[in-house]
Amino acid sequence: MSGNLLRLRPIVHATPTATGLHVRGWRSSFSLDGGKGLWTIWERLAGPLAEGVPPAQLAVPENAPPAVARALELLIGQLHEHDMLVEVPAHWGGHAPPEDIANWLAAVAPSPVEAWQRLRSAAVAVTGDGALAAHARRALVAAGVEVSSVRPGAGLLLTADTHAVAAGCAADVGFAVAPGAVADVTADAAAVARRLAGAAGAPPEVLAALVASAAAHRLVCALGGLPDPSTEVVDMWSDVPPTGPPHQAVLVARVDPLHAEYHPWLSEVRPREPGGPVLDLLGDRELGPVPAPLPGALPQLPVKLAASGDVVGFGATEHASRLDALLRAARALAPDGVALGADRVHALGLALRTAVRPLGGTPVAEDEWAADPTARRWWKAVTLRFALPAEVEVTRLGPRVVRAVVRADGEELSWAVEAEPADAVAFAAMAAAGRAQAGVAGTVVLCGAAPFAEPDGAAAPWTNRDWHWPYGLRDGEEAFQEDLRALAGDVEPVPLGPVLEAAGLVAFAVSEAGR
Structure with missing residues (x-):
């Protein structure tokens, strides 16, 4: 793409170590040993990359001392290998996303421009009860997605083209199922609700907001071609994703205490290997x-x-x-x-x-x-x-x-x-x-x-x-x-x-x- 810049993903951070540095991204990290001079090299490299540089300029200078050249080559190679660099347009043009959305896409999207185009062209229909529907609509609009209609209904169903996400909320527990076809997500939502057997009554506002926002997040990621939030690696002691074929993941949220996490779901309508x-x-x-x-x-x-x-x-x-x-x-x-x-x-x-x-x-x-x-x-x-x-x-x-x-x-x-x-x-x-x-x-x-x-x-x-x-x-x-x-x-x-x-x-x- 012409006019693009190669940029360090905004989510990437680095810290010096006694023998080098440690660099963390969204899904992985790496450490380099080679002396305290590595941190100085990193600071000089990361500064321009945070703003973005033309891809051709991200190269080892010909006149760099051999030790510096080796360090730069290793650093740049590791940044590429761990997907910590992304191409973004130098100028988004007349349909630029808001700054916070642009930074989010630059942090997680394989192609921020493509993802933004998909989000801009989508129109989501929201079907749900009062609190869930209101919070889902607010989250979608905040992500730059058009909401075409809001209709009353049981639980929460978000639909756009071939993508759908269903969620539900009882007085003490709520959930958001994995994106998929309408028939599949509604069947999974009904089965999950039976399995959780939540208490009767209206959900607390905080629980409704959490569940609805999570459902909107999953739909936005599906629309934009981004990885589902359930695939994020959250174990700070390991950068290795879970082994084995992925299974349907359902976000389950509870209020006492307030927390939410993804759980594997063995679906009858969407079986996996x-x-x-x-x-x-x-x-x-x-x-x-x-x-x-x-x-x-x-x-x-x-x-x-x-x-x-x-x-x-x-x-x-x-x-x-x-x-x-x-x-x-x-x-x-x-x-x-x-x-x-x-x-x-x-x-x-x-x-x-x-x-x-x-x-x-x-x-x-x-x-x-x-x-x-x-x-x-x-x-x-x-x-x-x-x-x-x-x-x-x-x-x-x-x-x-x-x-x-x-x-x-x-x-x-x-x-x-x-x-x-x-x-x-x-x-x-x-x-x-x-x-x-x-x-x-x-x-x-x-x-x-x-x-x-x-x-x-x-x-x-x-x-x-x-x-x-x-x-x-x-x-x-x-x-x-x-x-x-x-x-x-x-x-x-x-x-x-x-x-x-x-x-x-x-x-x-x-x-x-x-x-």
Whole structure:
């Protein structure tokens, strides 16, 4: 573009460090080491860039000393790499945006001119109740967007061409869903309102203003081709955006105390590809379809426990127990007769283990597992710590397939199927101990197919299996599943619907070999 200037984005700031400088932008930052002279070079570079320079002039002077030339080259390269420079017109002409809008666009827009043209050409229809509609209109006008009409209606709906944003506000909580088509955003808004179950009554003025302004902000960003506000990185200790495919993000605001933040939303009408942390998606404290799994007041020794509503999960670590609780709670949302797992390997492992469970085999002698420290630890937890009159039956079903069943007073407490006797006994005993510790009924099943998080120090050279069991078992899970298939045949996947599948959960039909 002719007549353009290359400008430092207004949101970019720098601070000197003991050995150089640190530069922060909207979405990323960088640090350079090289001595205190770097700060002097930065000040001389940043001054002209704050006002804007012709792109051809942003180059290393030919007569610059070698050290200065290297520093300038590195600085300029880092500014480009971290998107801290933007092209803006030297003169906007007769349709210039107000100064505050021009600075905002220069701070966040990939192309401020393009973004302003889109905003100027848009006309937004506002449909909503009094306070929400009024505050949304005010925010849109302040951003330079024309409001074509304001009509009464329930909640808040902002529409312009193919873009729409819906929001709602109860007496204690409000929300704004992700931009999209009218039918999608209204369906999501209705579902979010049901999930939040806000208190009846008119919202406080401050809450209505916050929600309406946030909805207007999301629509303005969609109209201008700007990133949605939910994608901003707010963790000051990390410049890395969240991993995994993006999911619908809903702004949730509350008044006691007044705060607002984005939460992942598993939409039935706008499903995304599976990915992202299962715990964060399914158990989100505001919008998760199952209650957030937390240790709460549950005892944590010897088994880690977590509760998702009335459901208790078990594990060797807090992460494992929270994941187990979340999956047990999610089973209420899944079809009957399926093995539900955190991913394909987990679900398939559970289904195949269930399939081989009733098979006959040969008894395994106690000395094949009793010398293993992990198996012995969990068996002692059952018989000594909880003083259960328990017995464990260990059976070899195939060359590398072993079943362990724990019973007490004729009642089956737990079972496990693993490749090694020690692992089968350890899982079955841990499950039986956790059952006693939590005071719950029913048979508890745990297995090595679950995705166990790597514990601190697992890679240290002095650690072994006893330090971090069951982490590492899953490395051999796929080979073990081939052994299970040889005994049970294959199992079929079962569709779970858009919500659970978007969270990454997988299910297989449960059948038992020989039945």
